[in-house]
Amino acid sequence: MLHINDLTYRIEGKVILDAATAAIPPGHKVGLVGQNGAGKTTLLRLLKGELTPDDGSVSTPRNVRIGHVAQEAPGGETSLIDWVLSADTERAALLEEAEHATDPHRIGEIQLRLTDIDAHSAPARAAQILSGLGFDEQAQRRPCGAFSGGWRMRVALAAILFLEPEVLLLDEPTNYLDLEGTMWLESHLKTYPHSVLLVSHDRDLLNRCVQSILHLDRGRLTMYAGGYDDFEEARREKQRLELKLKKKQDDQRRHIQAFIDRFKAKASKARQAQSRVKALAKMQPIATQVDERVRPFLLPTPAKMIASPLLRLEGASAGYEEDRPILKGLDLRIDNDDRIALLGQNGNGKSTFAKLIAGRLKPLSGHVYGAQKVEVGYFAQHQLDDLNPSSTPYDYMLKLMPEATEAQRRAKLGAFGFGASKADTKCQNLSGGEKARLLLALTAFHAPNLLILDEPTNHLDIDSREALIHALMDYDGAVILISHDRHLVEATADRLWLVKDGTVRSYEGDMESYRAELLAERVSKRARSAESGREPSQDASSSRARARRAAADQRTQLAPLRKAMADAEKLVENLVTKIAACDAILADLEIYTRDPQKAQRTGLERGQLAKRLADAEEIWLEASAAFDNANSEPTAS
Secondary structure, three states, rough: OOOEEEEEEEEEEEEEEEEEEEEEOOEEEEEOOOOOOEEEEEHHHHHHHHOOOOOEEEEEOOOOOOOEEEOOOOOOOOEHHHHOOOOOOOOOHHHHHHHHHOOHHHHHHHHHHHHOOOOOHHHHHHHHHHHOOOOOOOHOEEEEEHOOOOHHHHHHHHHHHHOOOOOOEEEHHHHHHHHHHHHHHHHHHHHOEEEEEOOOOOOHHHHHHOOOEEEEEEEEEEEEEOHHHHHHHHHHHHHHHHHHHHHHHHHHHHHHHHHHHHHHHOHHHHHHHHHHHHHHHHOOOOOOOOOOOOOOOOOOOOOOOOOOEEEEEEEEEEEOOOOOEEEEEEEEEEOOOEEEEOOOOOOEEEEEHHHHHHHHOOOEEEEEEEOOOOOOEEEEEEOOOOOOOOOOOOHHHHHHHOOOOOOHHHHHHHHOOOOHHOOOEEEOHHOOHHHHHHHHHHHHHOOEEEEEEEOOOOOOOOHHHHHHHHHHHHOHHHHEEOOOHHHHHHOOOOEEEEEEOOOOEEEEEOOOHHHHHHHHHHHEEEHHHHHHHHOOOOOHHHHHHHHHHHHHHOOOHHHHHHHHHHHHHHHHHHHHHHHHHHHHHOOOHHHHHHHHHHHHHHHHHHHHHHHHEEEHHHHHHHHHHHHHHHHHHOOOO
C-alpha cells in the first residue's frame, strides 16, 4: 500500500533520513516511534508531499488517498457538523448537482453513486465521530469559530477520520484529547478499515492500536512486529546481541593490531602482517545501539513537610461567575502523600478544580482549609506559550537565584537536564519537549508540598515520560494529575477522582473499569438512539443513571451487555434486509424514467436505513468489545 524506498533527506547538510526503507501493507496499522528530534514529523511531511527528498521515493497504488489532519484549525461560522461533512468533496458535489439535474439518466447515476459512497448515512457517521471526540449534539451545531484552538483541532481530526483515506497519517493525535477522547480514538482506530501510520508517544495507544512498530533511529527505519512493549523487548534483545558481537569484534581487532605491531618490521612476517592490515581495514565496525541517555527530571523534596491533610474542602463551589458555579458540593481532603488522578471529559471542570486547589481561584462558597500554608507547584500545558521566546533557561534561573553564583545557577540547570549549550538557547529555539522540561523545572523549583500537573507529557517522548514517572515515584510531596496518558496515570496515581455532573467525587474502580463504564454508557445511549432512528439526546439523565448502574455491576452481571449485543446484532440483520430490498429497486435503471418519484422515495428511505445501520453496526462492535472485556476479567468475590 505505502512504500518508502531508500528515502534520504538532509537539513542544512545534516542527514535526517539515510536511505530509509519500509513498506506498510493494506489495512495495516503501524506506530512510528523515535526520540524527539529523530525526524518523525519530517518523514510524515515527505509522505504528504510537502517536502522533496534528496534521494529515494514514496509510492502508493493508483488512486490511493493519503490523508492527514489539517495543520490549520477550522474557523468561521460553519457549524462543526457541516465542516466535517464538507471534507467529502465528492459527496458535496453530487448533492449539489442532484438539486439541479433534470436528465433522468444522470439523476439515476447520481443516486447510484451516492448509494455506493454511503452518502445518506454521512451525517450520522460525522455525528458519531464528533461525539466520540467530545462534542455533544448541541456543540455540533455551533460555529467552528466559537471554540478554542485545541477544540478546533479536534474538529480537524474528526474531518480526516470521517473521510477515511486509504492511508491515514496521524501525528500525535491525542495531544488535544482528554483521556475519554483518547479511549474513543483507540476504539475507532482498531476498526479503521484502511492503513494507518501513527506517530505517538502514548504507550498504551501503541500497545492497543497497532500491529507493528516502525522505529526511526539515526536516519534508518526498522519494522518490529507487535505493539510498543513487544518492540521495546525486541530492540533490547537486539542491542544485547550487537553489544556481544561488538565486544567479540573489538577483541579480534586488538589481536590483529597486536600482530601487526609485533611483526610488521620483520621481513619473514611482512606478508602475513600486510594480510592482517587488509583484514583490519575490511572489518566493518558494529555500531553501538545503546540509546542516548535521557536526562532525569529533578523534583526536589519539600523543604518543610506539612501534616495531613494538606488541604480540606468543605461545601466548596468553584467557577468564574458568582451565580454560575461549575463545581459545587466539594467535600474532599488531600493528604501529604496523595497521588490523585482526575478523570472526566474536557469541559467538566478538571482545570477549574486544579485552579481552586492551586489557590488561583477563590471558592464561590464553602471553605478550602490549608491553602495559605501549602506551597503549590502548578504546571499547565498552556503555560508553554507564555515562556518568553527571547529568554534562555539561564535567564529564568537568574531571576530565581539572583544571589547565587553563575556556577551554582548552571549546576541547578544541569540537574534539570539543561547542559552548557541548552542553558543559553533561546526558548523560541527549544523543542516542545525541552520547553516542557523547562516549565517542569520552574514549577518544581521551590520544592512544593503539592504538585498539580495538567497534561505534562504532551511534548515528551516515551523515554522522557518514563523519566517523569520515576521522578514522581521519588517525589515526597502530593500530586494532582490530569493526563490522557493512561500509562502515566496507572504508574503514578493511587487514587482516582471523577469530575462529572458538576462535582468531584472519589472513583472506586481502576482505569479498566472506568474504560468499560464509558463504553457501556456509550453503547446504552446509542442503542436507544438507533432503535428510535434519532440522534442521542443530551437530557436523558435517567438513562445515563441506568447505564452507570449497569457499568458498576458489569464484572458480575454480564446480562445487560449480552442483551445489548444481541439486540444490536438483530437490528443489523433487519436493516441489512431492508437495504437490500431498496437496492434491488434502485438497481433497475428504468425506474428513474418510469417512476422517478418512487426512485426518489426509495433513495431517501435507503439513506435513512443506512444511517440507522451505521449506528447499529457501531453499537454492535462496541457492545461486543464491552462484553469481551468484562467477560475476560476475573469475577469479584
